Amino acid sequence: MSIKKIKILVGSVLGVVVLLFVVLVVHIATAKPVVYDNATLQISRIDFEEAIDSAKAKEIHRNLKSIPGVKNDRINMEKGVVVYFHDNKITNSKRVYEQLMAKGNYNAKPFIISNELAQKKVCPVMAEDSFSFKFSRGIQRLFN
Secondary structure (H helix, E strand, O other), rough: OOOHHHHHHHHHHHHHHHHHHHHHHHHHHHHOOOOOOOOOOOEEEEEEOOOHHHHHHHHHHHHHHHHOOOOEEEEEEOOOEEEEEEOOOOOHHHHHHHHHHHHHHOOEEEEOOOOHOOOOOOOOOOOOOOOHHHHHHHHHHHHH
């Protein structure tokens, strides 16, 4: 390959990288937080200590949907975890758990978050000392 072709190739790759970086910065700068109409929506979790098959998952889903205030649920059958959204003006996670246990004979317990995770100001799965967190926060502070 000649020097001219190598320069064109390097320039093209560098141009694409710069363009993608600019797109990333603009996206972070202009992304607005999602605003939900229902500020009283809360997410809760129940851990099942027994295996959940598809029939049991349907039963749990049906029982959860019959509880007033429960909006939506997701069931991870492999891990035995049920995550559900509920309106905390209508019900709370303790009441949902108690009503679900009354509707079916389940071996489960509500997930209680640790005090350490409860004190975090960001998403618990995002490390505050990571490069991606610091980069995103820096760009947001620059433009907001």
